[in-house]
Structures are given as C-alpha cells and as structure tokens.
Amino acid sequence: xxxxxxxVYNGKKVLITGHTGFKGAWLSAWLLELGAEVTxxxxxxxxxxxxxxxxxxxxxxxxxxxxxxxxxxLQTAFQEEKPxxxxxxxxxxxxxxAYDIPLETFSTNVMGTVNILECIRxxxxxxxxxIVTSDKCYHNVEWTWGYRENDRLGGDDPYSASKACxxxxxxxxxxxxxxxxxxxxxxxxxxxxxxxxxxxxxxRIIPDCMxxxxxxxxxxxxxxxxxxxxxxxxxPLSGYLWIGSQLLLQKKEISGEAFNFGPLSEIQKSVQELxxxxxxxxxxxxxxxxHDTTQKNIKKEHILLSLNCDKxxxxxGWRPTLTFEKTVxxxxxxxxxxxxxxxxxxxxxxxxxxxxxxxxxxxxTSWVASKN
Numbered sequence: 001x002x003x004x005x006x007x008v009y010n011g012k013k014v015l016i017t018g019h020t021g022f023k024g025a026w027l028s029a030w031l032l033e034l035g036a037e038v039t040x041x042x043x044x045x046x047x048x049x050x051x052x053x054x055x056x057x058x059x060x061x062x063x064x065x066x067x068x069x070x071x072x073x074l075q076t077a078f079q080e081e082k083p084x085x086x087x088x089x090x091x092x093x094x095x096x097x098a099y100d101i102p103l104e105t106f107s108t109n110v111m112g113t114v115n116i117l118e119c120i121r122x123x124x125x126x127x128x129x130x131i132v133t134s135d136k137c138y139h140n141v142e143w144t145w146g147y148r149e150n151d152r153l154g155g156d157d158p159y160s161a162s163k164a165c166x167x168x169x170x171x172x173x174x175x176x177x178x179x180x181x182x183x184x185x186x187x188x189x190x191x192x193x194x195x196x197x198x199x200x201x202x203x204r205i206i207p208d209c210m211x212x213x214x215x216x217x218x219x220x221x222x223x224x225x226x227x228x229x230x231x232x233x234x235x236p237l238s239g240y241l242w243i244g245s246q247l248l249l250q251k252k253e254i255s256g257e258a259f260n261f262g263p264l265s266e267i268q269k270s271v272q273e274l275x276x277x278x279x280x281x282x283x284x285x286x287x288x289x290x291h292d293t294t295q296k297n298i299k300k301e302h303i304l305l306s307l308n309c310d311k312x313x314x315x316x317g318w319r320p321t322l323t324f325e326k327t328v329x330x331x332x333x334x335x336x337x338x339x340x341x342x343x344x345x346x347x348x349x350x351x352x353x354x355x356x357x358x359x360x361x362x363x364x365t366s367w368v369a370s371k372n
Contacts (some may be wrong), residue, residue, distance in 0.1 A: 002035040004357065005245040006370045010035035012248070013125070015083035017068055017116065018043045018059070018090030022199040023132075025051040026233050027087060029349055030241065032060055039081040041074070042090060043067045051198025054338060055346040068112035071119075078119045078126070081334035085128040085244055088116045095136065096203050098159035110160035110169060117124050117173040120184060128185045128247035130240050133168055135192035135229070135260070135307055137163040146229075146265060146308030149190070149258040167258065174256040185247035185255040190242050191262060192306070193326065195274075196233035197334020197352070205271060209278060210335055212281030220290035224272035226305050229262040231320065232327040234356045236261040242367040246316055254315050264289040267324040277325070281332035322360050330355070 002010045014031050016062050018024040019040025031038050039062040045052055052058070062081065066073040068090045091109050092098060098105040113131060120129045138147040139154030153168065155161035170188050195206045205219075212219040239261035246254055269277075272287070279285040312318040322330075330352055337343040360368045 001033045001354070001357070004034060005241050005367050006249070008245045008248045009241070011037070012084045013037045013082060014085050014087065015039045015041060015077065015081055016087045016089065017090060018088075019063075019265065020045045020050065020052040020263060021089060021093070022051055022196075022201060023233055023237065024089045024192060025055065026196065026315075026349075027089065027237050027240065028057055028061055028125075029030070029055055029281055029346070030234075030237060030353060033350060033353065036232055036277050038062065039077070039083065041066055041068070041077050047200040047202075049200050049338075051349075054198060055349050059163070068115055069107055070233065071115045073123075073284055074115050074119050074282045078123050082125040083123075084125060085130070085248055086116065086120060086126055087115065087130050087132070087244065089132045092159070092162075093288060094201065094203050095157060095159040098157065098162070104156040105158045106162045106165070109159075110165045113166040114169050114173075117170065117178075117186075120186065121173065121177045124183060128242045129187075130247070131166070131186065131188045132240065133166050133188050133190050134160075134163040135190050135262070136160040137167050137306060139164075140305055142304040146262070146306040147260070148308045149260060149278055157293065161201075170254075179256070182252075184252060185252070185337070187243050187247060187254055187256070188327055189236070189243060190258060190259040190260050191231070191236035192238060192305070193228040193230050194233045195230055195331050197338065197349070205274065206278065206331060209275065209282075209285065212326065213282065214339075218286045218288045219275065221287050222290045224270065224289055227268050227306070228269050228271070228274075229306050230267075230269055230274055230324065230327065231261075231263040232322050232356070234353065235320050235322060238360070238365075238367055239312060242316055242318050245367070245370075257311075257315070259312045259315070260307040260309045260310050261318070262324075263320045263324070263327075265306065268306050269324055274328070278332060281328050282336070286295060286368070315318075319365065320364060321356065321365055324361070
C-alpha cells in the first residue's frame with residue numbers, strides 16, 4: 001500500500017486535525033498504512049462508540065488533545081511535530097446542530113481554519129496543506145445540475161455559512177501569503193453526505209439507523225425525498241490524499257484551488273432509497289416519516305444538492321470508484337462486524353480499504369496507477 005499516491009506519503013510527517021472523528025479516523029488509518037508518521041490534533045473523542053477507539057488508533061499515532069480555536073496550542077503542535085503536510089478536518093460538522101450553537105459553529109469552522117492557515121503560513125516545515133470544507137459551502141438554489149467550484153458561495157443556515165466563510169478566508173490567505181510564488185502548496189476540498197462504517201455522529205442518517213434498529217424502533221426520516229450525493233468515506237479520502245500528494249510534488253496549478261469530490265452523477269439517490277437499500281443489506285429494520293413540522297420549519301434543510309467533479313478529473317485524473325450498491329454493502333458489513341464482536345476491527349477496516357483499492361486498481365484509477 002505504501003506505493004499508492006506515487007509513494008509520497010511513505011516516511012512523511014502528517015498532521016491531521018479532527019483525527020478522532022469519523023473521516024479523520026479513516027484518514028489516519030489509511031495514512032499509517034501508507035507509511036506516514038501521523039500526529040492527530042483534536043479536542044476529544046466526539047462519540048461513543050467511535051471509530052477512533054474501535055480500531056485502537058491512539059496506540060498507533062501521536063494523539064494530541066487541543067482546540068483549533070486555541071492558536072498557541074496549535075502553534076506548539078506545529079513547532080514540536082514539524083509536519084510536512086497538514087490535513088485540516090476538525091470542525092463543528094452537524095448542520096442542524098449549528099442552529100443550536102451558531103457562535104461555536106462559526107468560531108470553530110471559520111477561526112479554527114484561519115488558525116490552521118496561520119500556522120501553515122509561519123511553519124518552517126510544512127510543504128502542503130489540504131483544507132477540508134463541505135459541499136454545503138455553495139449557495140444552494142436546488143438546481144438539478146451539480147455545483148462547480150466557481151459557483152457562488154453562501155448559506156442560509158449557520159453551518160453552510162461558516163463553511164463558505166472558511167473558503168473565503170482560505171482564498172484571502174492564499175492570495176496574500178501562500179500564492180503561487182510560495183513553496184507552500186495549499187488547496188481546499190469539498191465533499192458531503194459521506195457514509196461508511198464507524199460513524200456514530202448525532203443527526204446523521206446511517207448512525208440514526210443503527211441507533212433505531214438496535215432498539216427495534218423505526219428510523220424517522222424528516223425528508224425522505226431529499227436527494228444527496230451519497231458516497232463511501234474512502235471515495236473523498238482518496239481525493240484528499242491525491243490532492244495532498246500533488247501538492248507535495250509541487251504541482252503549482254492546483255495550489256489555491258478548490259476541488260469537489262462526489263459520486264457518479266447517475267447514482268444520486270434520495271434518503272428513502274438509501275434507507276431501503278441499507279435495510280436490505282442489514283437484513284432488518286423499518287422507517288417512518290417524521291411528522292414534527294415544528295423542527296423542520298426552524299431547522300430548514302435543502303431537498304436537492306449535487307456536485308460536479310469535472311475539475312478534479314481534469315487536473316488530477318481522480319474519479320469515483322464505487323457503485324451505490326457497493327457503498328451500502330461495505331457500510332452495512334462494517335457495522336455487522338462491529339456489533340457481532342467477532343472481528344479485529346482494525347484489521348477489518350484495513351481489509352475494506354484493500355478491497356476498495358482493488359476495485360480502483362481494476363478501473364486503473366489515477367492515484368492507484370501513479371508513480372512518483
């Protein structure tokens with residue numbers, strides 16, 4: 001596995017913020033397999049259970065506790081760990097929760113990102129930085145075609161607005177301090193509606209299913225007809241790692257750019273279609289429509305959102321790998337293995353990673369076939 005992404009991560013020092021979260025834990029596990037020396041920086045373990053604990057990551061990386069809003073703590077981490085590349089994932093990630101804590105959402109997602117950029121700016125070791133925002137950063141007018149990276153940013157809710165602000169802050173930092181004359185290469189990446197084993201976050205559809213099914217209750221769907229670009233967690237992570245590798249190789253044409261990562265456009269599915277497919281793969285369960293219109297009116301959610309990923313294909317050759325059916329099957333299989341308690345979950349997680357890589361290899365995907 002160390003030869004993937006041109007082998008550039010083997011022996012590199014990598015700092016991941018938000019490494020205890022769902023995506024952060026998968027990314028940490030993958031980078032360790034790639035031969036990287038990984039340091040994680042996070043405010044704590046966000047859920048119980050958690051993927052971070054299920055795969056025993058604390059024993060495999062440098063685990064640092066800290067708040068990304070604490071600039072001095074971040075600066076100390078950069079100075080002591082001396083990373084070559086930074087992946088910034090730490091955030092307040094729940095859209096509906098942001099209505100309850102708007103101040104914390106803005107301070108974490110905007111100023112936390114500014115602090116990361118400030119540390120990258122002054123670091124003597126960082127060569128590349130990948131800043132993760134969200135597909136929610138776009139001003140969503142619910143058109144049927146996918147949003148492109150140069151479409152209007154914005155948001156009618158605190159979470160979406162905070163991610164749009166983070167993108168604007170990134171642009172300002174790149175233009176002012178990390179321009180194409182700088183040896184430090186940085187990009188932003190946008191993805192959303194990621195599913196996969198090990199997610200137990202509140203107010204996310206698959207974790208909600210697991211909580212409901214484990215107690216024999218139906219999962220309540222607020223908007224069964226809402227259409228989202230569902231993708232397995234390894235899909236955007238392969239994109240993040242691929243962008244990071246290109247930045248480390250000093251591909252100046254992608255520095256300062258934003259990139260979307262989503263599934264094939266023909267597999268956009270509604271929430272109802274996702275849940276029915278997951279129930280089939282899980283083997284049991286049922287759903288009902290949540291008729292609590294009070295919360296729907298207060299915490300509004302968009303019905304349609306999709307991404308256009310042509311830019312990533314044009315600049316890097318990245319394209320999605322998995323079918324919708326395979327995405328659901330991998331997700332259900334991981335949770336079954338966890339709840340059956342018959343598997344070493346670290347080994348099982350790496351096995352799913354290898355299966356994904358094998359499928360990508362069959363399709364001659366750019367990041368598998370590349371050579372440094």
